[in-house]
Amino acid sequence: METPRNDFGNALSVDADAVGEPGRRRFRLLVRSTSQSAAIWMEKEQLAGIGTWFAEMSERLDSEQPSSDPDVEPLPFGGSFDLDFRASQIGLGYLDSESAFVIQAFNGDEAEESSLPFFRAHLSRGQCRVLSHKIALVVAAGRQICPLCEMPMDPAGHVCPKANGHAIGVR
Numbered sequence: 001m002e003t004p005r006n007d008f009g010n011a012l013s014v015d016a017d018a019v020g021e022p023g024r025r026r027f028r029l030l031v032r033s034t035s036q037s038a039a040i041w042m043e044k045e046q047l048a049g050i051g052t053w054f055a056e057m058s059e060r061l062d063s064e065q066p067s068s069d070p071d072v073e074p075l076p077f078g079g080s081f082d083l084d085f086r087a088s089q090i091g092l093g094y095l096d097s098e099s100a101f102v103i104q105a106f107n108g109d110e111a112e113e114s115s116l117p118f119f120r121a122h123l124s125r126g127q128c129r130v131l132s133h134k135i136a137l138v139v140a141a142g143r144q145i146c147p148l149c150e151m152p153m154d155p156a157g158h159v160c161p162k163a164n165g166h167a168i169g170v171r
Contacts, residue, residue, distance in 0.1 A: 003116070004104055004116060004117035004118060004119055004120040005116060005117070005118050005119070006036075006038070006083055006118060006119045006120070007120050007121075008031055008033040008036065008038065008119070008120065008121035008122075009033055009121070009122060010033075010100070010121075010122045010123075010124075011031050011032065011033060011121040011122060011123050011127065012032045012033055012034055012075070013030075013031070013032040013072075013074045013075040013077070013127075014029070014030065014031050014032075014074060014121070014123055014127050014131050015029075015030040015074035015077060015131070015134060016028070016029050016030065016047060016051070016131060016134050016135045016138050017030065017138060018044075018138050018141065018142070022141070022142045022143045022155070023142070023143050023152065023154055023155070025044070025142060026041060027041070027042055027043065027044050027046075027047045027138070027139075028040055028041045028042065028047075029042065029047065029050070029103075030074070030077045030081075031103075031119075031121050032075065032077065033121070036082040036083070037077060037078070037081045037082055037083070038081055038082065038083035038084070038085075038119060038121075039081040039083070039084045039085075040083075040085065040086075040087050040090075040105050040119065041084075041085065041086040041087065042086070042087045042090065044139060044142070046087070046090055047135055047138070047139060048135065048139045050090065050092065050103070050135060051131070051132045051134075051135025051136055051139065052132070053092055054092075054101065054128040054129075054131055054132040054135075055129075055132035055133075055136075057094060057101070057128070058125060058128050058129045058132060061094070061125060062125075067099065067125055069099075069124055069125040069126045070126050071126045071129050071130050072124060072126040072127045072130055073130055074130070074131075074134070083118075083119060085105075085107045085108065085109065085118065085119075086107070086108040086109065087105040087106060087107070087108060087119075088106050088107065088108035089105065089106040090103065090104070090105050090106075091103070091104045091105070091117070095122070098122065099124075099125065100122040100123060100124060100125075101122065101123040101124075101125070101127075101128050102120065102121070102122055102123075103120070103121055103123065104117040104119060104120040104121075105117065105118060105119045105120075106118055107119075143155070146158055146160050148160050148162040148163055149161055149162040149163075
C-alpha cells in the first residue's frame, strides 16, 4: 500500500452525516485522529456503498473470526476540519495482520495531479459496525421513494414515469 499524503493512522473517531435539505443534501464521512480531523465529501451512492461493504465485511468477519472488539460510538466533531475535501475515489480494505479496516480517498481536486491517495485511516471492527448502521440511517433519511418507479419523490410532488404522467402528485 502506498503512503498517502495524510495518514491518520488508527482513527480515534469516525462518523457520517448529511448537510442540507432532502433532495439537496451533501454527504460526508468524518474522521478524527489524535491530532487532526477530516471531512470527506462524497456522493450519496459512495457513502451508501461504504456502509454496505462495512456491514457485509463485519458480518462475515464476525462469523469467521469472532472478536471481542466492542462497538465504538463516534465522538462529537467540531465545526472546523484540518482536511475538508471532495473524494473522487475511495478505496476500502481489511488488513488481517492488524485486524483493522482501511479507508483511503483521493482528493477530487487533485485526482489528475497525484497517483497517491490523499487520505488514509485505519478503523476498528467496532467502529465499522457502528458506522455502517449510522450510514444506513443517514442515507434513509432522504426523500421518500416512489413505490411505482423507485425514484426519489420531491416534497412538492412527483410525476411518475411508470404512471405515464397520470399519477401527478403521488405521495
